[in-house]
Amino acid sequence: MKIWKHTRRDAAMLALSLAQTATTFALAATWDGASWPWRLGGACLLVLMMTYNIIVISHLFTHVPWFESRRLNGLASMLNSLNIGQSVQRYQLFHVRNHHRYNNDRKGPDGKTKDLTSTFLDGEGGEHDGLFHYAFVGAVSTLGTTARALLSATRLWRVGEHEQELIDLAAKDPARREQELHQVRMDRLAHFVGVCIFLALSWRWTLFCYLPAFYLALALVNVQNYFEHFGAAPESRYTDSVSYYGRLYNLLAFNDGYHQEHHLRPQTHWSRMPEVRREHAARLEGAERIISPVPALLGFLHRDRPLLHRRPVVTAPAEEPSDTFSATG
Template sequence: MPIVAMAQYVNPGLIPYLSPLSCYLALCAGVIAHNHNHCPTFKSRRLNGWMGLWLAHFYGYPTFAWVPTHNLNHHKFVNKPGDATITWRYTNKHNAVVAFTYFFISSYWQSDPIKQYIRKARQSNPALFRQIVTQYCSWAGLHLALLGLAIAWHGVAQGFKVWGFAFLIPALFALWTIMFFNYIQHVHADPWSEHDHSRSFDGKLINFLLFNNGLHSAHHETPGAHWSTLPEVHAKLAPDINPELNQSSFFGWCFQVYVLAPLFPQFGTKQIGRAGFEPPTGEAPRLDSADVDALESGINAART
């Protein structure tokens, strides 16, 4: 991605051709950050820290945020009450408006676990807090430097354009798309079920492009597994998953749900089993968007 971005700096005329590629590569950086967060790339903690810093510059946000919002929250509650990323916060309807605006709602609610995680680290784990501050400073500092370089090279207006298409728009695209993926992989699934908690896409193209990120059921049931092993895990789980939650084509499914369903409702999704707000006991579980015990577990794990 640095080569693609710098090519746009050297020749802004390449922006229409290379900016879409930058968006895809930024999304890849986000997926790699997710995978790196679950299964670190290196044995060395220092190298893993540098990897996180590097990815943050392209993904669009410091990668430490995966811990409180994803590991300690989403994987704990999986679209049930307490999950900051629930798909049914204001409605359980599934349509393009709800799906495409999910990013803004989810971003807002994820801010609370992040703030609590930072607060807890500041109080009880100075080393972790320094890592968080370092990520923020490095991420913001490099982007300011890249913006300054673009302005110095091309002037204010053209500089903002170059930086925006090379870095800002790809980063926003990556953040939005990863949250969109989370939405479609859980909307109308049954979070109370052993295997029907997620929607998977087993098409070869999407999984080749995004490091098996389509195999979401397998990921939730074996979150520490390396991404390359997920096809084997998915093959074992697939017979036990509702067929409606095993889709072959990501792009075909999106076309069916967001283009055809408004005209032909039979192409839309329907709730499988129980929704997140319908616990098997009939009693609403305690809402706890940033579980204190989980946060402390994560902070203690960061010490070792």
């Protein structure tokens, strides 16, 4: 029986996920008797693990699930929903069906962006939103959404009627739609049970370490997304994102740096991103686009980044369709 949908190399991400879960519980269990240097180190490790999981592990999973079995993929989604503090299935619906459909678009005539996470959403005068507002105020909003999901125990963690954006992103096919919304519910349940265990192990750790670490991880993820698109021109599929080709980073982060290529072929397995770059080499090399000298999380160090979004908009030629998931599939 075939277990892995694409390659056994995805087992590395499963191992990292399990290691994160075990480490998180260990940090909670040892907090009360630990020294302050140990506590500080543990808090930093927690931020690092959650940030890495959201940016790399869960992100790649939302595009290309690891297993042939839908049940195993559901369990993996629950595992990492605990690890990242939010439903992986909900993440998939917003990220794949919204962000990768509209690709960090500018505001339209109605003054809104279609991409709900666009860096232009709260910007003025055709500019990106400010980094602080996008990263840290945006993290507060995500924190509130997560808190409401945890407290949805009164409806047994079902997706509520008020969650219209989430409902609209679910598949139109009734059977698939039911599966997706059920997975959101199971993810929320897994996170709720995990938080209850955290509180039982150490309520002090949960309040004074886990909660701040979760917030900082959310903010860092927003910094990552910000610099994956800052300065890029969203009018072309070949210039709407920023790539970083450092070998060590892409080895450790499963080719996360190939972000322009990822937007061109979002459902292509991470191991094939260099192939996507070669496949589209002529168009990519012929386009005026941004290649960063640093990973997106350190994008603020790219001081001389060209601001292509400020240049006159030229209507792009017809381009190949992406392989983004359709909500009707």
